Amino acid sequence: MIEAFDEQVKNWVLSVAAGAEVSLAAPNGRKPGTGVGVYLMDVMKSAPSNTTKRPVPLQLTLRYLITTWSEKPEDAHQLLARLMFAAMENEDYQVESDFPQLDLWTALGAPPQPAFLLRVPLVYERTAEAPKRAREIKLQSTSLVSLHGLVLGPGKTPLSECRVEIPALRLSTNTDYKGRFCFSGVPGDGKTELLVKAKGLELSVTCLGNYGDSSAPMVIDFSPLEA
DSSP: OOHHHHHHHHHHHHSSSEEEEOEEEEOOOOOOSSSEEEEEEEEEEEESSSSSOOSSSEEEEEEEEEEEOOOHHHHHHHHHHHHHHHHHTTTTEESSSSSSOOHHHHHHHHOOOOOEEEEEEEOOOOOOOOOOOOOOOOOOOOOEEEEEEEEEEEGOOOOOOEEEEEETTEEEEEEETTEEEEEEESSSOOEEEEEEEEEEEEEEEEOSSSOTTSSSOOEEEEEEGGG
């Protein structure tokens, strides 16, 4: 439910870091004990998924700044890494490849520290008014799935830091050092159009299958680089 989305994120954190303190406040320096900061930075409108539901559900993307603290810096670093791996395994969450910039910490009035940005989908199911005259009502729904991909260049070499976009959903991410990328919350039915950008070149790709398993990603050969 909408009223409990912060609580859901906090419960996810505690499932990874049991017993840690969880703070929704902006990070503002060193704190006692061990804990995780879950600071809501942005609430963005997301494009609706392909669905026959009426009225169409409303969807937002919540953007959190995830930080950690502990008496020992190495403990805070290990906790942050555990949270990041857990978020990457969560089909509903998306870890941004871009790291928080220096001007963000300046705006928050906090010293720069290890952190990552987490995108969490929030769907609001609107209640439709009952029609006055109807002989039959058919309800259909479209499930959201993860889309795992792998971008390869010449010689089947993984391409890192490629920009991968889904223009229709206004989603984008970068490939990691293994050439892999992942989108969460992608409609499971129909086709998905992707746009891959690397070294000033672009490649349009159509995804027709289901690639929810990270061990069997959609392989994209970036053919423009062969030229």
